[in-house]
Amino acid sequence: MIGLFGSLNMSARSLSAQQQATEVIGNNLANVNNPAYAREQLVLQASVPLETPQGEEGTGVDAVSIQEFRNAFLDGQISNQTSVTGSLTSQQSALQEAETYLDEQVQNSSAANTPAGSENGIAHALDALFNGFQTVAEPGSGLPERQTLVSTAQGLASKFNQVSTELGSVRDSLNQSIQADVASSNQDLKDIAQLNLEIATATATGGTANSLVDARQAKLEDLASKTNITTSTEANGAVDVSIGGVTMVSGFANSDQMEAYDAGGGQFLVRAQSAGTNLALTGGSIAGSISARDGELTDLQNSLNTLASNLITQVNAIYTQGFGPGGVTGGSFFTGTDASDISVSSDLAADPTIFQGSGSATAAGDNSTVAALGALGHQNITGLQNQTFSGSYATTVTSLGNAIANVTDQLGNSQSVAQMLGNQRSSISGVNTDEEMTNLISYQKAYQASAQLISTINQMLETVLTMKTV
Amino acid sequence: MFTNNFLPNLNTLEQTQNQLQGQASSGLNMTLPEDNPLTMGKVLNLQSEVDANTQYQQNITQLTSSATDVSNILSSLQPLIAQASTIAVGAGNLATQGNLPNAASDVGSLVKQILALANSKDAKGNYIFGGTQNDQPPFVATTDADNNITGVTYQGNTSVLSSEIAPNLSMSAQIPGGNTTGTGPQGLLLDSRSGTDVFSHLIALQQNLSSGNLSAITSTDIPAISADDDHVISQMSGNGVVQSALESASNSTTLQGTALSGQISTATSADLAQTLTKLSQTQTAYQAAMQSGVLIMQLSILQYIH
Numbered sequence: 001m002i003g004l005f006g007s008l009n010m011s012a013r014s015l016s017a018q019q020q021a022t023e024v025i026g027n028n029l030a031n032v033n034n035p036a037y038a039r040e041q042l043v044l045q046a047s048v049p050l051e052t053p054q055g056e057e058g059t060g061v062d063a064v065s066i067q068e069f070r071n072a073f074l075d076g077q078i079s080n081q082t083s084v085t086g087s088l089t090s091q092q093s094a095l096q097e098a099e100t101y102l103d104e105q106v107q108n109s110s111a112a113n114t115p116a117g118s119e120n121g122i123a124h125a126l127d128a129l130f131n132g133f134q135t136v137a138e139p140g141s142g143l144p145e146r147q148t149l150v151s152t153a154q155g156l157a158s159k160f161n162q163v164s165t166e167l168g169s170v171r172d173s174l175n176q177s178i179q180a181d182v183a184s185s186n187q188d189l190k191d192i193a194q195l196n197l198e199i200a201t202a203t204a205t206g207g208t209a210n211s212l213v214d215a216r217q218a219k220l221e222d223l224a225s226k227t228n229i230t231t232s233t234e235a236n237g238a239v240d241v242s243i244g245g246v247t248m249v250s251g252f253a254n255s256d257q258m259e260a261y262d263a264g265g266g267q268f269l270v271r272a273q274s275a276g277t278n279l280a281l282t283g284g285s286i287a288g289s290i291s292a293r294d295g296e297l298t299d300l301q302n303s304l305n306t307l308a309s310n311l312i313t314q315v316n317a318i319y320t321q322g323f324g325p326g327g328v329t330g331g332s333f334f335t336g337t338d339a340s341d342i343s344v345s346s347d348l349a350a351d352p353t354i355f356q357g358s359g360s361a362t363a364a365g366d367n368s369t370v371a372a373l374g375a376l377g378h379q380n381i382t383g384l385q386n387q388t389f390s391g392s393y394a395t396t397v398t399s400l401g402n403a404i405a406n407v408t409d410q411l412g413n414s415q416s417v418a419q420m421l422g423n424q425r426s427s428i429s430g431v432n433t434d435e436e437m438t439n440l441i442s443y444q445k446a447y448q449a450s451a452q453l454i455s456t457i458n459q460m461l462e463t464v465l466t467m468k469t470v
Numbered sequence: 471m472f473t474n475n476f477l478p479n480l481n482t483l484e485q486t487q488n489q490l491q492g493q494a495s496s497g498l499n500m501t502l503p504e505d506n507p508l509t510m511g512k513v514l515n516l517q518s519e520v521d522a523n524t525q526y527q528q529n530i531t532q533l534t535s536s537a538t539d540v541s542n543i544l545s546s547l548q549p550l551i552a553q554a555s556t557i558a559v560g561a562g563n564l565a566t567q568g569n570l571p572n573a574a575s576d577v578g579s580l581v582k583q584i585l586a587l588a589n590s591k592d593a594k595g596n597y598i599f600g601g602t603q604n605d606q607p608p609f610v611a612t613t614d615a616d617n618n619i620t621g622v623t624y625q626g627n628t629s630v631l632s633s634e635i636a637p638n639l640s641m642s643a644q645i646p647g648g649n650t651t652g653t654g655p656q657g658l659l660l661d662s663r664s665g666t667d668v669f670s671h672l673i674a675l676q677q678n679l680s681s682g683n684l685s686a687i688t689s690t691d692i693p694a695i696s697a698d699d700d701h702v703i704s705q706m707s708g709n710g711v712v713q714s715a716l717e718s719a720s721n722s723t724t725l726q727g728t729a730l731s732g733q734i735s736t737a738t739s740a741d742l743a744q745t746l747t748k749l750s751q752t753q754t755a756y757q758a759a760m761q762s763g764v765l766i767m768q769l770s771i772l773q774y775i776h
Contacts, residue, residue, distance in 0.1 A: 099502060099503055104503060104510070104514065105502055106498055106500055106501055106513055106738045107496075107498070107501070108497070114734070115497075115498055115513075115734050115735050115737075115738040115739060116513075116520070116731075116734060117513055117514055117517035117734075123514050123518065124521070126518075127517070127518050127521035128521070130522070130525075131521060131524070131525040131528075134528075134633065134634060135525070135528065137529075137631075137634075138532040138533075139532060139533070139536045139596075139633070139643070139644065140532070140536070140592050140593065141594075142594055358602075360627075360629070363602035363604075363629060364602070364603065364605040365596055365600070365601070365603065365604035365605065365631060366631075367602070367631050367632075367633075368629075371632065371633065375634060375638070377522065378522065378637040378638070390514065390515065391518075394511045394514035394515050394518070397503050397510060397511065397514055398503065398507045398508065398510060398511030399507075400503055400507075401502070401503025401507030401511075402507040404503070404504035405504050405505075405507055415478075419474065419478055422474055426474055433770060434771045437771045438771065
C-alpha cells in the first residue's frame with residue numbers, strides 16, 4: 001500500500017501531468033494556423049507499480065515526453081512534390097510572360113466585330129508588309145503607296161526588335177531569379193545545418209526538439225521549392241542534404257554551397273561552390289527557370305530570328321535586282337541579320353521614292369520586282385521548312401501555346417498531388433480544434449478528479465488525526 | 471484539413487466562373503495561344519488568308535478601274551476607225567461629188583483624234599497604252615508644214631502591268647499601244663501578228679484621198695482599215711472578257727473572305743447557350759460551396775461546451 005501520503009503524492013503528480021497535458025493542448029491550439037507545425041501530445045505512462053501481497057498496485061501517472069506527430073515519408077514526398085510544383089510554376093510564369101509579349105490573341109475585330117487575330121502582333125504586320133508590296137504593284141501606284149509600304153515595313157521591323165528585346169528581358173529576369181534563388185537556397189542550407197546542431201544538442205540528453213524539427217522541415221520544403229534535394233537522417237537526428245549528387249549539409253556542417261555562374265552570354269547555370277561540379281537540377285524553381293530559358297524561350301527566339309533572317313534574305317534577294325528611278329539598282333530593302341536588328345534600309349526610309357520596284361532600268365511603270373516581292377507572301381520558303389512566312393510564324397505561336405498548355409496541365413496535376421499529400425499530412429500532423437477541445441475536457445475532468453482525490457484524502461487524514469486526538 | 475480543400479475548390483470555381491463570364495461577354499471561347507494552341511495556329515493561318523484576300527479584292531478593284539479606263543477609250547476610239555472605214559468605202563461617191571479633199575481633211579482629223587485617245591493618261595497621270603513605259607506619250611507624230619500628221623511612231627514597250635488576284639494568279643487590264651515583236655500581248659493600234667497599223671493605214675487613206683488614188687483606196691486601204699477595225703473590236707471584246715473575269719474573281723474573293731471569316735468565327739466563337747448554362751451551374755456550385763463552407767466552419771465543439 002502506498003498509504004494516504006502516497007496517495008496524496010500520487011494525486012499531486014496526476015494534477016501536474018493533467019496540467020502539462022492542457023498546456024500541450026494550449027500550444028496545439030495556438031499553432032492551429034501554423035502550416036509548419038506538427039501536432040504534439042503529452043505521452044503519459046503509469047508510474048512504477050508497488051508490489052503488494054495482493055498483487056501489483058499502481059502508483060499513478062508520469063508525464064514521459066511530448067510527442068510530435070510527424071510522418072517522415074510524407075514529409076519527403078511533400079518536399080519532392082514541392083520541387084516539381086516549383087519548377088512548373090517557374091516555367092509557366094516565364095512562358096506566359098513571353099506569350100504576353102508576342103501579343104497574339106483572338107479578339108473581336110474593331111471593324112467588323114467578328115473574331116480575328118490580333119492587330120498588334122507580328123502575324124498582322126507580316127501580312128501588312130506583303131499587302132503593301134501588292135499595293136505598290138497595282139497600276140497607277142505612286143509615292144503615297146511607297147511611303148505606306150516603307151512605314152509598314154518599319155512597323156514590322158520594330159515589332160521584331162521589340163519582341164526580341166522583350167524576350168531578352170524575360171531571359172534576364174530568369175537569370176536574376178536563378179541568382180536570387182541560389183542565394184536563398186544557400187541561406188536555407190546554412191539554417192538547416194544550424195538547426196541540425198540545435199536538434200542534436202537538444203535531443204542528446206534525451207529531450208525533444210519538436211519546434212526545431214518543425215522549423216527544419218519548413219526550411220527543407222522552402223529549399224525544395226527552389227531545387228530538388230535528397231535527404232537522409234543521421235542517428236543523432238541531423239538531416240544530411242544533397243543537391244544534384246553533391247552533399248551540401250553533412251551533419252552540423254554546411255559542407256558546400258550552390259553557386260550561380262555565367263556559362264557565357266549571360267546564361268547563368270548552377271554549380272557546387274567547393275566541389276566545382278555543375279549541378280544537374282531536375283526540380284525546383286531554379287531548374288524551372290533554366291528549363292524555360294534554355295528550352296521553349298530559346299526555341300521561340302531562334303524561330304523568330306530564323307523568320308526575320310529569311311525575310312531579310314528573301315526580300316533583299318529580289319529587291320536588289322529591281323530598279324528605282326533613273327535605273328538605280330543594287331540596294332537593300334532590309335538591313336540586319338535577325339529579329340534583334342532587322343531594319344528598313346536607312347536610305348529607303350529617308351526617301352521612299354528610291355524604292356526599286358521596277359524590273360526594268362528604263363520602263364518606269366514596270367512592277368515585276370515589287371509584284372515578285374508581293375508574291376513572296378504565299379511562297380513556301382526552304383529556310384522555313386517549306387512554310388510561308390505567316391505559316392512559319394503561326395507554327396511558332398502554336399508551339400509556344402502548346403508548351404504553356406502542357407506546363408499548365410502538369411502544374412494542375414502537381415498541385416492536386418501536393419494538395420492530396422498535404423491533406424494526408426494534415427490528417428496526421430494537423431491540429432484539429434474539435435479533437436483538442438475534447439482532449440482538453442478529458443484532461444480537465446481528470447484534473448478535477450485528482451483534485452477531488454486530494455480533497456478526499458485530506459478528509460481521510462483529518463479523520464485519522466481526529467481519531468488520534470480522541 | 472477542411473480549409474486545405476475548401477479554398478482550392480473555391481478558387482477553382484471562381485476561376486471557372488471568371489473564364490465563362492469572359493467567354494459570355496466576348497463571345498469567344500479562347501483568347502490566348504495557351505487556351506487552344508491548335509486553334510490559335512489555325513486562326514493565324516486563316517487570318518493571313520483573310521488579309522491576303524482583302525488585298526486581292528483591292529487589286530481586283532484597281533484592275534477593274536484600269537479595265538474600265540481602257541474600255542471607255544476603246545469605245546470612243548473604235549467609232550473613229552469605223553468612220554474612216556466608211557469614208558474609204560464611200561470614196562467613189564465622194565470623188566463624183568468632188569468632196570475628196572474634204573474627206574482627206576476629215577480623215578486627218580480622225581487621225582489626230584485617235585492619236586489623242588491613244589496618248590490618254592489615267593487618273594495618276596500614267597500613259598495608258600505605253601505598256602510599262604508609261605511616263606512618256608506612247609505615240610509620237612511627225613507632221614508636215616500644213617500640220618498634217620505624216621507618220622506616227624510607237625515609243626512605248628510591249629510589257630503590261632499585272633497584279634495578283636489570287637495566289638499565283640495574276641491578271642492585267644492593260645493593252646500595249648503597239649507590239650511588233652511577234653510575242654507577248656497584242657498591240658492595240660500597231661500589231662505585227664495581225665497586220666494592224668491604224669495610223670499608217672489612215673495616213674495612207676488620207677494621202678490617197680488627197681491624190682484621188684481610188685484604186686489604192688479600194689485595193690489596199692479599205693481591207694487594211696477594215697482589218698484594223700476588226701482588231702480593235704477584238705481588243706474591246708478581250709477587254710470585256712477581262713472585266714467579266716475580274717467581276718467573277720471579285721465575287722469569288724468576296725465569298726472566300728466571308729467563308730474564311732466564318733471559319734475563324736466557327737473555331738473561336740463561344741456556344742452562348744452552353745456557356746451560359748455552364749456559368750449558371752458554376753455560380754450555383756460556387757454559392758453552394760461558400761454557403762456550406764461557412765456553415766461547416768461555424769460548427770465547433772466550443773458552441774457546446776459551457
